[in-house]
Amino acid sequence: MSKLKLSAKDLRKAGYPETPVISIALQVMQQHYKHETKEKAMNILNAVLASPATYLDDAVLKLIARQLVEETEAEAEAVSLNKNGVPFTIFGQEHIEAAALHQMHQAVKLPVSVGGALMPDAHAGYGLPIGGVLAVKNAVIPYGVGVDIGCRMSLSLFDIDPVELHRRKDFFARELKNATLFGSGKSFQQAADHAVMDNPAFGALPLLKKLHGKAWKQLGSSGSGNHFAEFGAVEITEKDDILSVEPGTYVGLLTHSGSRALGAHIANHYTKMARSRRRLPGEAANLAWLGLDEAEGQEYWLAMNLAGDYATACHDVIHTKIAKALGRKPFKRVENHHNFAWKEKWEGQEVIVHRKGATPAGKNVLGIIPGSMVHPGFIVKGKGEAAAICSAAHGAGRKMSRSRAANSFTHHELNLLLLKNGVTLMGGGLDEAPHAYKDIEMVMKGQRALVDTVGRFIPKIVRMDGTTPEQRTDRRTIF
Known part of the structure; x- marks a missing residue:
């Protein structure tokens, strides 16, 4: 097997600074990745450079990450957290882990913070907890938005009897598979067409211009993890003036995905930039912000909104294909975003509201809160609750990590659960098993003050990244 051929020139070209980190990186790669291809080695190095904080605990790559963080923080302005944070409201506290509460307590101590809220599906993340809502003054926190910028829910209702999902299961499953592409880094060989790719923002910044080609190839695709596309039965029990759908049962197409590589690169680039400007203590480091009166803050705001438009376009492409x-x-x-920042009026002042894994729930604003691959999702109408900064949960919320979930259940157990609930699953690993999530009914109960339910979505045919039915131990068709 050939030895890895990597040079300092390669690292400089990738953007590594002319400092000792180059020699450290070369030593690490030659020692631990000497039999990998140059392309794979550079992909690893680019990932560490883009978000070194993510790799600080990595057994091998932490040597590179620590050097990058130290060099970045040496140039940054030291910022202290306030001793007492601004008040924030917790919904469903009895079901929220201590780590998420701790992260929220850190976030509300930022000098720019003016308010916060924690949703009942909350769990620990990077920077803000997932399910965390933070209002700040004249600033934006890239990691307060998250890596998957504009991650989005989208539901199309069709005037089709849901009985057809059983009668013509093979047809619906085939079309769902043909219209979607799942997986980290996956791209189409032939790009779809959408007006978003002509957005002038792609030419406004060098970073966005460089990402244009990759974004086009990924247009209409979905990532890994909890992203999905699924057919199900939508139940409307009474007509709501805002939803304006007659009572009945319909076929629904529900999708969940975000801005793919475009959003990830934007998030990592501007998080690194924010950390280079402001050095926050300890665990709060990923909450570094960019002022909206700064050029970098304006750049991020432009890029974030483009990523949001792109995420919307990805859903449009999928829904258009399937409707055809x-x-x-x-x-x-x-449809609705989560993982985004909005300019809003709250308690009489203009603020930037970060909803990281939280659904906008302003007065009469419609949204979708999914459950799991076997549990119902909910079409909701916001109540505009100020204590929640007009927000709600974005799903059931994880109660265990992916690795723990994958090691806690078997494919046989998953298959039995699918069979019991009449669900066909294409893809979907054990890390996404329903057992890994909180009880969605409990989550909804914890936010009765935030939203009204105006419809239910019952999953029937689910497409995700991950293992195929053939790779699972029980090869029976599940429905």
Whole structure:
């Protein structure tokens, strides 16, 4: 097997600074990745450079990450947290882990923070906890938005009897598979077409210009993890003036995905930039912000909104493909972002509201809160609760890590659960098993003051990244 050929010139070209980190990186790669291809080695080094904080605990790559962080922080302005943070409201506290509460307590101590809230699906993340809502003054926190910028829910309703999902299961499953592509780094060989790719923002910044080609190839695709596309039965029990759908049961197409590599690169680039300007203590380091009166803050705001538009376009492409295959146009569409920042009025002042894994829930604003691959999702209408900064949960929320979930259940157990609930699963690893999530009914109970339920979505045919039915121990078709 050939030896890895990597030079200091390669690292400089990738953007590594002319400091001792180059020699450290070369030593690490030659020692631990000497039999890898140059392409794979550079992909690893680029990932560490883009977000060194993510690799500080990595057994091998921490040597490189620590050097990058130290060099960045040496140039940054030291910022202290306030001794007492601004007040924040917790919904469903009895079901929220201590780590998420701790992260929220850190976030509200930022000098720019003016308010916060924690949703009942909350769990620990990077920077803000997942399910954390933070209002700040004249600033934006890239890691307060998150890596998957504009991660989005989108639901199309079709005037089709859900019985057809059982009668013509093979047809619906085939079209769902044909219209989607899942997996980290996956791209289409032939790019789709959408007006978002002509957005002038792609030419406004060198970073966005460089990402344009990759974004086009990934247009209409979805990532890994908890991203999905699924058919299900939508139940509307009574007509709501805002949703404006007659009572009945319909076929629904529900998708969950974000801005793919475009959003990840934007998040990592501007998080690194924010950390280079402001050095926050300890665990708060990833909460570094960019002022909206700074050029870098304006750049991020432009890039973030482009990533949000791109995420919307990805859903549009999927829904358009499937509607064409069904020969029907949807008669209703409901959708919403999470992992985003908005300029909003709150308690009489203009603020930037970060919703990291939280759903906008302003007065009469529609949204979707999914459960799991076997549990119902909910079409909701916001109540505009100020204590929640007009927000709600974005799902059931994890109660265990991916690695723990994958080691806690078997494919046989998952298959039995799918069979019991009448669900066909394409893809979806054990890390996404329903057992890994909180009880969605409990989460909804914890936010009765935040949203009203106006419809339910019952999953029937689910497409995700991960293992195929053939790779699972029980090869029976599950429905």
